[in-house]
Amino acid sequence: PTKLRVSQALSGADLGANVKVQGWVRSVRPQKANVFLHVNDGSSLQPLQVVAGAELNDPLLTFGSAVEVTGSLKKSPHKKQPVELEADQITVIGECNPVDFPFKIKERHGLEYIRQFPHLRCRTNAFSSLLRIRSEATTAVHSYFRENDFVQIHTPIITSNDCEGAGELFQVEPSGPEIVEDEYFFSVPAFLTVSGQLHLEVISGAFSRVYTFGPTFRAENSQSRRHLAEFYMVEAEISFTESIEDLTKVMEDMFKSATEHVLAHCVEDVDLFHKHVTPGHRDTVDAMMKSSFPVITYTEAVDILNRSSEKFTFPTDWGCDLKTEHEKYLVKHCGNAPVFVTDYPYDLKPFYARDNQDHPERTAAAVDLLVPGVGELCGGSLREERLDLLSARLEEAGLEDTYSWYLDLRRFGSVPHGGFGLGFERYLQCILGVDNIKDVIPFPRFSHSCLL
Numbered sequence: 001p002t003k004l005r006v007s008q009a010l011s012g013a014d015l016g017a018n019v020k021v022q023g024w025v026r027s028v029r030p031q032k033a034n035v036f037l038h039v040n041d042g043s044s045l046q047p048l049q050v051v052a053g054a055e056l057n058d059p060l061l062t063f064g065s066a067v068e069v070t071g072s073l074k075k076s077p078h079k080k081q082p083v084e085l086e087a088d089q090i091t092v093i094g095e096c097n098p099v100d101f102p103f104k105i106k107e108r109h110g111l112e113y114i115r116q117f118p119h120l121r122c123r124t125n126a127f128s129s130l131l132r133i134r135s136e137a138t139t140a141v142h143s144y145f146r147e148n149d150f151v152q153i154h155t156p157i158i159t160s161n162d163c164e165g166a167g168e169l170f171q172v173e174p175s176g177p178e179i180v181e182d183e184y185f186f187s188v189p190a191f192l193t194v195s196g197q198l199h200l201e202v203i204s205g206a207f208s209r210v211y212t213f214g215p216t217f218r219a220e221n222s223q224s225r226r227h228l229a230e231f232y233m234v235e236a237e238i239s240f241t242e243s244i245e246d247l248t249k250v251m252e253d254m255f256k257s258a259t260e261h262v263l264a265h266c267v268e269d270v271d272l273f274h275k276h277v278t279p280g281h282r283d284t285v286d287a288m289m290k291s292s293f294p295v296i297t298y299t300e301a302v303d304i305l306n307r308s309s310e311k312f313t314f315p316t317d318w319g320c321d322l323k324t325e326h327e328k329y330l331v332k333h334c335g336n337a338p339v340f341v342t343d344y345p346y347d348l349k350p351f352y353a354r355d356n357q358d359h360p361e362r363t364a365a366a367v368d369l370l371v372p373g374v375g376e377l378c379g380g381s382l383r384e385e386r387l388d389l390l391s392a393r394l395e396e397a398g399l400e401d402t403y404s405w406y407l408d409l410r411r412f413g414s415v416p417h418g419g420f421g422l423g424f425e426r427y428l429q430c431i432l433g434v435d436n437i438k439d440v441i442p443f444p445r446f447s448h449s450c451l452l
């Protein structure tokens with residue numbers, strides 16, 4: 001027999017063929033003359049229906065058990081499934097005691113419940129759909145950049161710089177007997193990267209359009225629904241960028257292009273979320289796709305917050321950082337659609353942000369994209385390309401030696417440039433309507449939790 005994945009068997013291309021399918025049992029329905037099984041192997045949300053004579057029934061055929069079925073593919077009389085497998089042999093490869101297995105047949109377990117079993121939750125429909133969507137969204141991001149002439153750069157995971165200057169670093173040192181007291185492994189303190197931006201800036205100085213998509217790390221102590229200690233970031237850096245609008249265009253295009261791809265390629269999996277897990281969210285997604293993302297300045301945002309009747313926990317004076325509650329209010333105020341906020345106070349932004357010298361208040365040419373349900377999805381800026389301004393700021397912070405190589409980029413062929421980073425898990429939360437970031441990553445890491 002030909003070995004087939006469930007998705008291949010369901011395609012109908014092998015009708016009549018003698019095939020072998022391996023997977024996990026999702027349901028068992030014994031009847032007088034027959035037993036019906038649903039078998040899945042992660043290749044599609046829809047399981048393959050297996051029909052067998054009652055003599056092939058086995059008490060070990062339980063929800064969650066692993067099986068191998070051989071037989072022939074037939075056109076199914078049922079509308080819901082195009083194809084079924086008429087079995088002549090069923091072998092239980094791995095038993096699964098239904099009493100101990102945390103997931104029960106026919107029960108729709110919530111995301112919060114299945115999160116307790118990080119080693120088993122991929123066996124549920126919801127989480128297997130999530131993983132397929134996540135994989136397809138990754139492809140979508142790469143396709144967008146490829147189609148738009150960007151070169152992918154593998155920026156390092158271990159680095160000696162703190163790009164964001166927020167001090168949320170994990171330090172990297174070897175463990176074990178090779179540790180030498182008072183000596184750094186790399187001779188300097190080294191950390192897990194918080195952002196690939198500075199390395200992208202190096203390469204954008206020769207390649208114009210570059211991007212990276214990889215894990216980033218932050219020693220965030222928060223237990224929030226939108227922060228992880230390890231998350232994936234999509235970052236782009238573009239030379240000859242003269243205005244924030246050049247950046248917002250790429251951010252909006254990438255968001256829409258990736259989302260369109262996911263909606264078109266993961267119809268069943270996305271439907272599972274939009275119909276059952278996060279019902280009603282499809283309308284929000286459709287509205288986002290139709291909207292032309294509005295742009296407001298930080299100063300306008302602060303005005304909107306101060307004019308509202310909402311009681312905020314955190315202050316909203318000019319110069320204050322925008323918190324999640326503020327971001328969510330702004331998104332609602334703008335019609336529950338994504339909104340760009342630009343020109344933040346200079347002092348709130350890292351050393352690399354470009355000084356808006358022509359503004360009445362001291363602002364930086366930075367931009368955040370805020371989205372429904374999540375708040376900040378992307379952060380970006382024009383970078384300070386003027387040597388005198390950049391070296392003055394670094395000197396003020398006592399960082400001119402640390403970043404002498406970064407200043408070199410302004411000495412040798414400096415050009416106006418800018419870029420942004422998108423939090424990939426927050427992106428998935430946004431398009432699927434998932435409230436907790438821990439439910440959109442296979443193995444979440446956050447403070448006090450590093451399971452598996």
Ligand code: 4AD
Binds near residue numbers: 196227229235
């Ligand atoms: O706004 P951030 O800190 O920007 C940067 O790191 C820039 N250097 C990026 C760049 O310009 N190349 O982070 C970018 C995005 C945020 O908007 C947020 O979506 C996500 O990364 N993010 C997190 N996601 C999950 N958990 C965390 N702890 C996150 N911190 C940031």
Ligand code: MG
Binds near residue numbers: 376
């Ligand atoms: Mg940010």
